[in-house]
Amino acid sequence: MSVQTYTYDGPEELHALVGQVMASLGYVGGREVTCVGAAVVVRAAGGHLALRCTFRDGGAPWVSEAVLLGTKRQREAVKDCLIHWYDRFSGRGPSPWGTLIGVRPTKLVHHLFDQGLDDRSAAKTLEGTYHVAPETARRLVAMARLQRPYVTDRGRKLALYVGIPYCASHCLYCSFPSRLIGREGEGGFKAFRDAVLADLDDLKDLCRTYDLDVTSLYVGGGTPTCLPQAILQPILERLAGNFPHVREWTVEAGRPDTAKPEMLAMLRACGVDRISVNPQTMQQRLLDALGRRHSVADIYTMYENCRKLGFSVVNMDFIAGLPGQTLADMQENMEIVCKLHPENVTIHTLALKKRAPLFHHVLRAAVPPAEETGRMVRLCRTVLTAKGYLPYYMYRQKYMAASFANTGYALPGSISAYNIEMMEERQSVLAAGPGGATKFLARDGHTLEKVYMPKDVDAYIEALPEKMAQRRRLCAIIYGGEI
Missing domain, CATH: 3.30.160.100 (Ribosome hibernation promotion factor-like)
Structure with missing residues (x-):
């Protein structure tokens, strides 16, 4: 790439x-x-x-x-x-995406549906106005139609994101500005925990004051499960107490080296019902090269523990286009998916970002060409759809090989509401923690009024009172009718 x-x-x-x-x-x-x-x-x-x-x-x-x-x-x-x-x-010829460049291509389809277009007319508009290839247009329309019940008539229903910007180590492909837990002292962890708890209490008060209903909850990062349990558990317990009526609760536990049995049991006891087990790939040589610091066997062990504990939905992430990755590697990944049968599978395409260590690393030369990555993506789609998985949400990123898209697949009955709600931006989304972005859907039903939390932990703690006040003012305007 x-x-x-x-x-x-x-x-x-x-x-x-x-x-x-x-x-x-x-x-x-x-x-x-x-x-x-x-x-x-x-x-x-x-x-x-x-x-x-x-x-x-x-x-x-x-x-x-x-x-x-x-x-x-x-x-x-x-x-x-x-x-x-x-x-x-x-000389590559027209992209299957035509002239669509946004990260949320299905948003456009929903706008076409809002105008009264049926599936066929929406697909023809994508093809005629935006030069989207017919097959791509068909997939976009089918995906948006599947999403439709999750994005209409939302009223005062919201999603909630909690950002935990800590990791055990820095993966080669990642550009996220996470803080390594080995460099954080006990005082730093406690200050972070206390700030997030205050953030969550403020959000609870907003929801009570303006009759807002949090229906889906997502704790991401970073790698939330890399935190000491004594720091993470109070945050999850506060979430469970403040928002007791959520119908879907996800925690990213993507690194098996951070998700020990006692950690997983604590998540389940707090009410988490959807968990991400994100191997990215199942070849040890690639895991080692990426700096993942865990074995393939660890992935199997974590998956088995999640099943024993009764998580209703397990998601597994894979990346296509990793340095040194081959089509045979991806074939093996999909064979393992078919054997384990997780409810959700997300296929990402490597996005080479300037802040990721890979951008200036010698292994950048080993990134497969776009044509090979494309074959991996198509293989995943073919295998997963043949096994009954439905593509239900997607997003695109900058610097992604050949402008591919990241696609989430789900077995029937296991679609993640949060992923759709967050990506389609047709309802308000609350956010707590560093890097969180609260997005209030304005009265016009289209404009988003946003409050961004600083990504750096120390800056977040310092700015929290001001950011909470800003968030409260916007909420009063949009939901309280103030001007």
Whole structure:
């Protein structure tokens, strides 16, 4: 997978748009003066835009330009030009995603449904307006139709996310700014715990004051189960006490080296019913290279313990496109999935991010080409759907090989409501903990009013009173009718 830099010279109001488009094509913006793979220049004059893009791959520069007349749909025209030009330059042909570049492609389908379009008309709109390939359009429409009961008539029902930004070690592919537990002292853990407890109590008071109903709860990270049990347990017990009516409660316990039997038993005793067992891959050589610090045998042991404890839904994550990974490796992963039969399986595609150690690591050269990763993704889809799994949510990331999507699969009756609710952004989502983003759905039913918590633990603790006050003001405006 190739990630190159690009430069931009043009109006500031188009900078973010161009950045999003170029990111979808595998380019990062930066100040590097070498290895620049593309240069985008925009000039505005008299209501027109002159657009020019130069692509380079070591040979002669490939240049194209256009004059975009008028002001209507200029942003769409800029996006379409850049994408179509890249398709011609790269020789890859049109992407199955057409000109869709957002991370939430099914959101568009829901908007089409809102307008009264049926499945066939929505698919035709995706194909005609956004140049989406017919098969991709069909999958998007089918997925959105499956999601529909989870995103309509939500009223004052909300989801709640709790961020635990700690990990036992830093995986090679991960760009998340987690804090390593080995570097945290007892005082730091207690300060973090007390801040999260205060955060959760404030959210409880908001829900009581404005008659809000938390129906799904997700504790993620990082790796929440890497925390000492004496720190994590009070947080989970407070969640259980503050939000007793949740119908789905997930905890990410993706690292088997952090999910000992006593930890899993505590999660179950608190009421957690959905758990993530995330091996990412089942080949020991790849786990070792990625810095996972656990064995394949540990994954089996953790899975068996989860079954014994009675978690109703087990999710397993896998990544396609890891350094040194082959199609045979993914075939083995899927064979293991078919044998274990977890209720949920999520297939991610490696996204090479600048803050991940892999970005500057020697193993970056071992990342499979996009064509091989594509074969892995298609293999997973074929095997999982043949075994009765339904693709029920997806999202895309920047710098993802060939603009693939991460896709969640579920056996019938085991769909994760939270994953749909969080991704489709058609209801309010509360968040506690560092890095959490509370998103209030405004009165117009579309706009999101957001409150972001700092990602750094110390900064979160310091900013918490101010952030809680900001969150409370927004809640009073949206749900209390204040102005």
